Amino acid sequence: MAATPTHRVSSGERLNSADPTGHLQKTLRAKGIRLTRQRRVILEVMDNAEQHLDVDQILERAQKIDPAVHLVTVYRTIDLLKKEGLIDELDLLHLRGDRHYYETHGPRDHIHVACLRCGKVREFESRLYEQLKEQIARDFNMRVTVSRTEVGGICDACLASEKK
Amino acid sequence: MAATPTHRVSSGERLNSADPTGHLQKTLRAKGIRLTRQRRVILEVMDNAEQHLDVDQILERAQKIDPAVHLVTVYRTIDLLKKEGLIDELDLLHLRGDRHYYETHGPRDHIHVACLRCGKVREFESRLYEQLKEQIARDFNMRVTVSRTEVGGICDACLASEKK
DNA sequence: ATAGATGCAAATATTTTGCCGCCAG
DNA sequence: CTGGCGGCAAAATATTTGCATCTAT
Numbered sequence: 001m002a003a004t005p006t007h008r009v010s011s012g013e014r015l016n017s018a019d020p021t022g023h024l025q026k027t028l029r030a031k032g033i034r035l036t037r038q039r040r041v042i043l044e045v046m047d048n049a050e051q052h053l054d055v056d057q058i059l060e061r062a063q064k065i066d067p068a069v070h071l072v073t074v075y076r077t078i079d080l081l082k083k084e085g086l087i088d089e090l091d092l093l094h095l096r097g098d099r100h101y102y103e104t105h106g107p108r109d110h111i112h113v114a115c116l117r118c119g120k121v122r123e124f125e126s127r128l129y130e131q132l133k134e135q136i137a138r139d140f141n142m143r144v145t146v147s148r149t150e151v152g153g154i155c156d157a158c159l160a161s162e163k164k
Numbered sequence: 165m166a167a168t169p170t171h172r173v174s175s176g177e178r179l180n181s182a183d184p185t186g187h188l189q190k191t192l193r194a195k196g197i198r199l200t201r202q203r204r205v206i207l208e209v210m211d212n213a214e215q216h217l218d219v220d221q222i223l224e225r226a227q228k229i230d231p232a233v234h235l236v237t238v239y240r241t242i243d244l245l246k247k248e249g250l251i252d253e254l255d256l257l258h259l260r261g262d263r264h265y266y267e268t269h270g271p272r273d274h275i276h277v278a279c280l281r282c283g284k285v286r287e288f289e290s291r292l293y294e295q296l297k298e299q300i301a302r303d304f305n306m307r308v309t310v311s312r313t314e315v316g317g318i319c320d321a322c323l324a325s326e327k328k
Numbered sequence: 329a330t331a332g333a334t335g336c337a338a339a340t341a342t343t344t345t346g347c348c349g350c351c352a353g
Numbered sequence: 354c355t356g357g358c359g360g361c362a363a364a365a366t367a368t369t370t371g372c373a374t375c376t377a378t
Binding site: 034035036039055071072075076079098099100135 | 341342343344345351352353
Binding site: 166 | 373376
């Protein structure tokens, strides 16, 4: 089942084949990890995603490029990318069931802010967040490698329509 | 198996109060929510828990008090408490599979800090975290009602044994 | 008395695994 | 050529639901 509000992304992945290899593909190649046809497709989907996707959405998009991609392969490739630390896993406070969402790991961590009423998810970056993680690393004398922050509430628009 | 419900507090349970009825029980009663035998037991378990528990742990502890508690009832009671905003749900970065953990919602939010190597989970409170949430509320003009932050890394001890 | 809760079994939902043939390097 | 990879089916894990019965208020 599709979950998150489908953004715009029309049918087809409008991939300019001028783009030789995406970032994920380059990284995996550099690590000497075998690049199969299916992997290439899935990596391409992840690289081009404008927002977090769940496995079914990844599968759907991948199959538009190459119908021979199997759900299991999506799971296995996701596992690989998680292990390599190239993607982040979210569950968006279980807004839509116990499904997981994935997105490529950008240079800066960001926080996912979800409206519990309308389901809209926005992203948020803050120096405070970086400071917080530094504080944790310092206080516990540990090396912080992953972090996930999800915040829920009632958004601007929903608050307005509520008190109307 | 125990035919005699001696009403002893199980070994894992810290009886930190002579409370006749715990906090959760009082709150639900005040809200006019029906308190069944099973619910009382589960609420007691949650109130006395010294840390986050998963459903199986909740069931196990509940059945030590009253063996007639069913797993389904644990799930349904957890749902109730979630809906009432009395407990928090965590998944600790899926350290141990896609299992959820629950803990009573204290006065202050805290961050869960997990070691990805040894699995130890510690808690962390910080004024910075409160500021961060305020900043989000202000920037998005929204009312923040829930938040979850989970941080993973390699802890002090594991770092030491690693470089040994 | 009665709305709502529980128990039990079965259904769902999500993710993982075993096995074997196939392909990238 | 060969060891890792993908497809398929089936298993494993986690959670929810239908329905008859029971119980707190």
